[in-house]
Amino acid sequence: MSTTSALQAPRRTPWKISLGAIGYWLLAAVFTVYSVFPFLYAISTSLKRGSEMFEPRLVPLAPTLFNYVTVFRDQPFAHNLQNSLLVAGGVVLLSMLVSLPAAWALGRVEFRGRGLLLLSILSASMFPQVAVLSGMFELVRWFGLYDSLGALLFADLMLTLPFTVWVLVTFMKQLPKELEEAAIMDGVGPIGTIFRIFLPVLWPALVSTGLLAFIAAWNEFLFALTFTISTEQRTVPVAIAFISGAGGHELPWGPIMAASVMVTLPLILLVMYFQRLIVAGLTAGAVKG
Amino acid sequence: MELAVKTESTTAAPAAPKSVVHGGGIARHRSRWAWALLAPMLLLLLVIAGWPLARTLWFSLTDAQLSQLGDWHFIGLDNYLGEYGVLMDAGWWQSVWTTLRFALLSVSIETVLGLGVALLINHPSRLRTGLRAAMLLPWAIPTVVSAKMWSWMLHDQFGILNHYMVALGILHAPLAWTADPKLSLFAIVLVDVWKTTPFMALLTLAALQMVPSDCYEAARVDGVKPLAVFWHITLPLILPGLAVAMIFRMLDALRVFDVIYVMTSNARETKSMSVYVREQLIDFQQVGVGSAAAMLLFFTIAVVTITYAVAMRSRVEKASA
Numbered sequence: 001m002s003t004t005s006a007l008q009a010p011r012r013t014p015w016k017i018s019l020g021a022i023g024y025w026l027l028a029a030v031f032t033v034y035s036v037f038p039f040l041y042a043i044s045t046s047l048k049r050g051s052e053m054f055e056p057r058l059v060p061l062a063p064t065l066f067n068y069v070t071v072f073r074d075q076p077f078a079h080n081l082q083n084s085l086l087v088a089g090g091v092v093l094l095s096m097l098v099s100l101p102a103a104w105a106l107g108r109v110e111f112r113g114r115g116l117l118l119l120s121i122l123s124a125s126m127f128p129q130v131a132v133l134s135g136m137f138e139l140v141r142w143f144g145l146y147d148s149l150g151a152l153l154f155a156d157l158m159l160t161l162p163f164t165v166w167v168l169v170t171f172m173k174q175l176p177k178e179l180e181e182a183a184i185m186d187g188v189g190p191i192g193t194i195f196r197i198f199l200p201v202l203w204p205a206l207v208s209t210g211l212l213a214f215i216a217a218w219n220e221f222l223f224a225l226t227f228t229i230s231t232e233q234r235t236v237p238v239a240i241a242f243i244s245g246a247g248g249h250e251l252p253w254g255p256i257m258a259a260s261v262m263v264t265l266p267l268i269l270l271v272m273y274f275q276r277l278i279v280a281g282l283t284a285g286a287v288k289g
Numbered sequence: 290m291e292l293a294v295k296t297e298s299t300t301a302a303p304a305a306p307k308s309v310v311h312g313g314g315i316a317r318h319r320s321r322w323a324w325a326l327l328a329p330m331l332l333l334l335l336v337i338a339g340w341p342l343a344r345t346l347w348f349s350l351t352d353a354q355l356s357q358l359g360d361w362h363f364i365g366l367d368n369y370l371g372e373y374g375v376l377m378d379a380g381w382w383q384s385v386w387t388t389l390r391f392a393l394l395s396v397s398i399e400t401v402l403g404l405g406v407a408l409l410i411n412h413p414s415r416l417r418t419g420l421r422a423a424m425l426l427p428w429a430i431p432t433v434v435s436a437k438m439w440s441w442m443l444h445d446q447f448g449i450l451n452h453y454m455v456a457l458g459i460l461h462a463p464l465a466w467t468a469d470p471k472l473s474l475f476a477i478v479l480v481d482v483w484k485t486t487p488f489m490a491l492l493t494l495a496a497l498q499m500v501p502s503d504c505y506e507a508a509r510v511d512g513v514k515p516l517a518v519f520w521h522i523t524l525p526l527i528l529p530g531l532a533v534a535m536i537f538r539m540l541d542a543l544r545v546f547d548v549i550y551v552m553t554s555n556a557r558e559t560k561s562m563s564v565y566v567r568e569q570l571i572d573f574q575q576v577g578v579g580s581a582a583a584m585l586l587f588f589t590i591a592v593v594t595i596t597y598a599v600a601m602r603s604r605v606e607k608a609s610a
Contacts, residue, residue, distance in 0.1 A: 024409075024412065024414070025416075027409055028409060028414075028416050028420055031406060031409060031420065031423065031424075032419070032420065032423045034483075035423040035424060035426050035427055035487075036423055036426055038427075038435070038438045038439060038442060038483070039426060039427075039430065039438065041438070041441075041442060041449060042434075042438045042441070045441065053447070054446075054447040056447075056449040056452040056453070098329050098330045098333055099330060101326035101327075101329070101330070102326060102327050102329070102330035102331075104323075104326060105322070105323035105324070105326045105327045106323075106327070109319050109320055109322070109323040110316070110320075111319075111320035111323050111324070112320075117327070117331075119598075121334070123591075123594060124334060124338045126540050126590060126591075126594050127338060127342065127587070127590075128543070128544035128563060128583070128586050128587060128590055129544065129546070129563070130544070130546070130562075130563045130566040130567060130570075130583045130586060131342060131345060131583045131584065131586060131587040132337075132338060132341035132342050132345060133341075133345070133566065133567065133570055133579075133583060134341075134344065134345045134348050134353075134570055134576050134579060134580045134583065135340060135341025135342060135343065135344030135345040135348070136337075136341040137355070137358075137570075138341075138344055138358050139336075139337075139340065139341055139344075141358070154337060155337070157333065157337050158334075158337045158338050158341075161330065161333065161334060161337075162334070162338075165330060184315075189322075190319070190322040190323075190326065191326075194326075215429070218431065219431040219432060219433070221432065221433055221546070221547045221550075221551075222546050222547065222563075222567070225550075226567070226571060236431075237431055237432075237433040237434075237547075238433075240433055240434065240437060241433050241437075241550075241551050253441050253444075253447075256437055256441070257437075257438070257441065260434040260437055260438060263431060263434060264429070264430050264431065264434050267429045267430070267431070268426060268429045268430070270429075271425055271426075271428070271429040272422055272425070272429075275421065275422065275425060278425070279421075279425075279491060282488070282491055282492075283491065283492060283495040
């Protein structure tokens with residue numbers, strides 16, 4: 001990597017350095033504004049009130065938390081937040097619990113049919129959600145879960161499970177085999193190996209996989225839209241999509257932006273804090289092989 | 290899929306030596322444990338993915354309605370080919386066309402942009418960490434939220450984009466980005482590109498960082514120009530990684546739902562295949578027709594996936610031969 005710099009910014013002629021550097025800084029600035037501006041503008045809008053809403057100023061003249069109060073007053077937004085937390089947390093817990101042992105089996109044991117299994121798990125992650133929608137609808141009704149969080153917990157697993165298994169298998173394969181051999185010598189069984197020996201070493205992988213699963217469940221829209229109907233059972237993405245004014249046809253953009261900021265800020269903080277782990281998880285799912 | 294193909298050949302190593310040391314008993318014991326530990330996951334996957342998929346396929350051959358899912362008649366392929374079948378519906382074909390245009394447009398823009406961003410971040414500099422954080426931001430924002438944010442920025446009367454474009458003289462009058470049928474697909478592509486370029490850039494970056502540095506050193510010694518280095522060394526080396534990222538994004542784009550549903554709801558001009566399916570299933574309660582459309586989307590995605598898997602497998606075999 002260090003060599004690319006030598007290529008892209010030749011050191012010999014001084015004016016060339018500055019030209020290349022200016023270009024680089026310019027591009028970096030444009031890119032940063034492009035990435036960050038929409039969210040900053042959402043924050044700005046969420047702090048505006050009245051006619052100021054409709055002026056394109058970035059820093060509000062009279063910042064107010066009015067829109068935030070409105071969201072909680074006019075919507076069961078606290079309920080929606082709690083729903084999202086419960087569903088996403090439950091999905092993460094369940095998918096980790098089930099996929100960790102499975103990842104050991106697929107990543108560390110050589111058995112017949114393993115390649116085929118891996119392939120079918122991967123293809124399950126390619127399913128379009130709508131391809132299971134009617135079957136899932138029937139299933140949800142059978143279990144009496146329609147319009148309840150249980151339905152979402154259940155349905156979202158379809159999205160996260162293939163993916164968590166897949167990523168954990170990739171991480172599991174990278175562990176040194178001496179670790180497991182020592183365990184076998186000590187007479188530790190597979191379950192002991194997974195939870196007492198691998199788990200402590202694998203925690204970065206678990207955090208990254210868990211976070212990705214959390215984000216997927218937190219953001220899930222189609223199932224939540226279809227399997228819940230009452231406003232109290234909605235998760236935040238659906239709640240935000242359905243925030244509408246009291247009769248007027250212009251949407252209440254202030255409260256929508258306030259809700260959006262509240263839903264997004266925790267995610268952004270998590271992603272920024274665990275940046276490296278997230279990047280490792282995302283790329284493990286796709287490039288390494 | 291590349292991964293699955295490769296894993297078979299590369300991971301024979303960890304388990305194999307043990308069976309040599311300890312004999313066949315341990316290997317049998319371990320594979321029995323493997324199946325036992327796989328069972329919960331496989332069972333769950335069967336219930337939440339396999340069974341609903343099979344039921345959807347079955348429903349697509351019946352005249353089931355959402356209000357009475359139990360009361361149906363087998364009608365063969367009528368939902369596909371009948372007078373009111375999906376394949377006879379101009380609306381379906383329009384949604385296919387919309388989805389294809391959306392997928393091709395957004396994936397190609399994301400690939401180029403993602404490559405640019407990856408090159409920018411790969412450049413060693415003090416800005417690197419900051420740039421990487423800036424890149425991850427749109428990725429961390431839920432699709433529904435980014436659709437709402439951009440809908441507000443693209444608002445026909447109060448949108449900040451219209452405001453500045455008019456102020457700078459790029460536009461004469463504000464445009465109705467999301468309401469005008471001629472513009473709405475582009476608005477959707479714009480939002481999708483903003484939201485998913487980070488994913489593309491991330492995978493491209495991973496590929497870039499796997500390029501051995503002696504390639505660059507050799508080029509530098511030979512005095513090759515930067516552009517030529519990129520064109521003849523970097524690009525060919527990252528192409529496989531880029532292809533994987535593109536196919537992942539393509540499969541994602543073909544089943545697009547959230548961004549379109551939030552930005553333009555069921556508007557005819559921007560209805561994707563997934564939006565069409567949900568409209569039939571839930572809004573019109575036509576489970577039979579909706580399931581048929583869902584299966585058509587499923588098969589489309591399956592064909593893309595299998596084609597890709599076969600292409601990859603033959604390439605891997607060629608490479609290892």
